[in-house]
Amino acid sequence: MMLRFLREKGKSWVLKALLGFVALTFVSFGGFALTDRQSDPGGGRVAAWVGDTPISAREFEQRYYVRAEALRRQLGAAFNEELARRLGLRRQTLDSLILEKLQLREARRLGIEVTNAQVALQIQSLAPFQRDGKFDAQRYRSILESSGITPRQFEEEQRRVVLLNQLQDYVNLGVMVSDQETQGAYEWRNVEIRLAAVRLKPETFTADVPEPEADLKAHYEKNKDQFKTGPxxxxxxxxxxxxAASKGIELSDADLRTHYTQTRAKYERNESVSVNQILLKMPPNPAKELIDASRKQLEGLRERVVKGEEFTELAKAHSQGPAANRGGDLGVFGRGQMLPELERVAFRLKKGEVSKPVKSSFGMHLLWIRDRVLPGQKPFAEVRKQVExxxxxxxxxxxxxxxxxxxxxxxxxxxxxxxxxxxxxxxxxxxxxxxxxxxxxxxxxxxxxxxxxxxxxxxxxxxxxxxxxxxxxxxxxxAPFVPEFSDVRKQVERSFLRLKGAEVAKRKASLWLQELKDEKRNLSSIAEELKLKILTPEAFKRADVPEQLGPSQELASHAFGLAKGGFGMAQAGSDVILFEVLEGPKTDMKKFETEKADFRQGLLRLKKAMVFNQYLEKLRQAANIRFEEGFNL
CATH class of the missing domain: 3.10.50 (Chitinase A; domain 3)
Known part of the structure; x- marks a missing residue:
């Protein structure tokens, strides 16, 4: 009832908290209202203590509501309080609050402070308050006002964000990744292997399973919970x-015009550009000579367009992009749909204009704005049918x-x-x-x-x-109950045959594996005997086990430890995979030098996260965390 009430009461403090603290968190500066005042954790009844720091029941319920509504939007009708209970959502919420309080306490102990200037910089970097890449104070005030959140609330939330980020930076000082670690991790992640395999399913062996009534009843008695109903x-x-409700509804012209006026935002024409390009591709980290040569070539093509040649014909002749055969036609783009470096240029040009050469990660571009639609309101006559x-x-x-x-x-x-x-x-x-x-x-x-x-x-x-x-x-x-054996006999039979079929498959696979290793059999003879197809997927990496062979972490673990010509078996759910290594394991290191810098950064982020999580766990173990009597999850 409480959640239904909250959903119906759009002006409630919980909804305001949801709109404020989840969608946006900002502080004001030059139009902002920066202070050094710390927030009240919520007052009222205390739910738990982290040392001498309280977590109020109101703070907990507010954070829980935010998480629950986020899941509700994601899952729709599939989300309900029973699912939240099974997921342990309230426990997850409390754990996240405890971790936050631990970090704030540790930051204070270390003397880490956040200045107003740091908070202001954090705010100005947040995209929802930017227009054309720059902070817009009017946009900021409008969004805050429409959300019903005060600048002070945003300021305090962002101050906590910056403080927690600074604590993480402090803990991770000195964390590094060596060249040896980088190369080793790159080889491990990118090593590839190619297999031939036979997938043995329990159903293939059910004919070998006797099913006397006594065994079925014994299986039922042993696994009653498996057949138990839910509530x-x-x-x-x-x-x-x-x-049925739409029959007889009559809409006058006045009704349509009133609806059009009340929902004008829905019928706005978004700004867009129709773009053609000439692309000269360049590799990552191109030499200066190549950059200069590409720019010079495009400048020459631009001059030819200015003098009257068709851009589309030049694109067909010179562009190295995938749209070259269409005259470089890339299509229509709204804001936020293009590469940032291209968008900045495209939306500054007028219809018919050609850009100067623009560099991106793909190469050097020359853009022609074939058409441009300015933002504005679509007239009523144009959208009348849609309005109706x-x-x-x-x-x-x-x-x-x-x-x-x-x-x-x-x-x-x-x-x-x-x-x-x-x-x-x-x-x-x-x-x-x-x-x-x-x-x-x-x-x-x-x-x-x-x-x-x-x-x-x-x-x-x-x-x-x-x-x-x-x-x-x-x-x-x-209430949940276990049906009588006679009511679920078919279900019991299917479960029993699948279980016993899996046991037969595993037993036979072990025998066949030994015969493969002893060169007494090959995969082809086993597949032929069982009337199965030999699977030969493309080479794959540890993290990309093909669907034909997965899901099976066991297979990745075993297969990548074998040399070419080696045999193995692995469990994939209730199935058993018998396989032979055809190629590998081997790593293509040709791209290592060009990918090394980005890979090292990713590895460094992962290592820092591991170090910080270990640090947090030590804080948790050392902390005096206790729950207030009467508080229940």
Whole structure:
């Protein structure tokens, strides 16, 4: 009920915290309101202590709500409080707060301080408050005001961010990666191997498995939890399709114009450029002579365009890019869709203009702006049909909700339901979450509504989904239970055969592996006997085991320890892989010198993260962390 209340109350402090502390965190400077004042952790009841530093219950619940809503946006209807419980989301939230408090305490102990100037620089570097790559104070104030967050709240949050970053920098002082470490890690990550393999599935060997009734019953008794149901619900459901609610909706010209005015932002024309290019490719870290030669060549081509030659024809003749045969046509781009170095140039040019040569990581470019669309409002006449379709959908959804709400009120009051054309309703049998028959309209929504009812709730609110609006009434609950053997016999049989088939596969694979090593058999004869295909995927690296052979960390571990001609076996789930090394292991070091710098930086970041995590673990072990009596996760 609490989460539903919070979602419906858009002005709540929790939603403001979500908008403020997750989407943006900023401080004001020159229009900002920088202070040195530290924030109150929230006051009120304390949930836990990290030494003498409290974590308030309000602070915990606010952070938990942020995490829960982030998951809800990501997973949609699949997210619910039961899933959050299984994921241990509340424990994860508390752990993250504890780590944060430990770091803040350690930073204070070490005397690390953050100045207002450092906070201001942090703010000005954040993209949401920038326009054309520069900080925009008006944009900053507008976003803060619309979010309902004060500059001081942003300032304090960003001050913590900078402080924690400085602590990490301090801990990682002196962390380095040697040339030997870099080369060794590069070889390990990039070593490749090529295999021939036979994949042995349990199903291949089920004919060798006897299945007397006694064995099946013994398997059932031993693995009862495997056949245990989850919690079950039985509900009555009501569903009103939007299509039914849309009948009879009439929209006047005034309605359309009013909707257009109220939703003008939706019908804005975004700024865009249509770009053609001539690209002269260059390798990474090109020599100055090559850069100068490429620039000179493009400057010559630019002069020819200025004098009247067709850019597209020159692109076909000289461009080395993939769009050369199309006259260098790259398509249409909005802001943020091009390489930054190209975008800065393209959006400064007018329609028909040609840029000077521009260098990027791909080479040297010459850009022609074939067309340019300036930002602005699309006129009503141009978008009238879209406005009508949008408003019709909106009115249909509103009518469906309102009409179905009348039905719900009647059900709650145990009165006769009003007649409603197009309404569908029915009753389910017992079902588990996510396993409701697809014959029920909006089955996923109905399932989530059923399992979303808590406490004494019997009737849900309306929810959109599945092309309409639905609500449910809980008729009965059933706790998890183990069905009788006779009710799940087929399921038991499948489980038993798969288990025993996997055992036979592993036993036979061990015998065949020895025969392969003794040169008494080869993979072809085994595959022929089993009527299986020999798998020969392309060469792969440790982290890229082909789908045909995976998922199997065991295979990567074993195979990369063998020389060419070696044999091995590995488990891949319940399957067994028998394989022979055809090529490798070997590492192509040709690209090492050109990739060395970037690879070293990535390795350094990884090493620093490991060092810092070890440091945090020591802080945790040494800290006096305790929970306040009465606080429950």
């Amino acid at each position: 079950q619900r039985r509900v009555s459901w009501w569903h009103l399709p939007f299509s 379709a949008d408003l019709r959908i909106l009115r249909s959804r509103e009518r469906a909700k309102n009409e179905l709400r009348k039905i719900r009120y009647a059900v709650e009051d145990k009165k006769a339901e009003p007649l409603l054309e197009g309404l569908k309703k029915g009753e389910t049998g017992f079902f588990e979450r996510g396993r409701l028959s697809q014959t029920v309209p909006a089955s996923n929504v109905v399932s989530e509504l059923a399992f979303g009812l808590s406490g004494e709730e019997k009737i849900s609110r309306e929810r959109e989904g599945g092309g309409g609006v639905s609500f449910v009434r809980l008729e009965a609950k059933r």
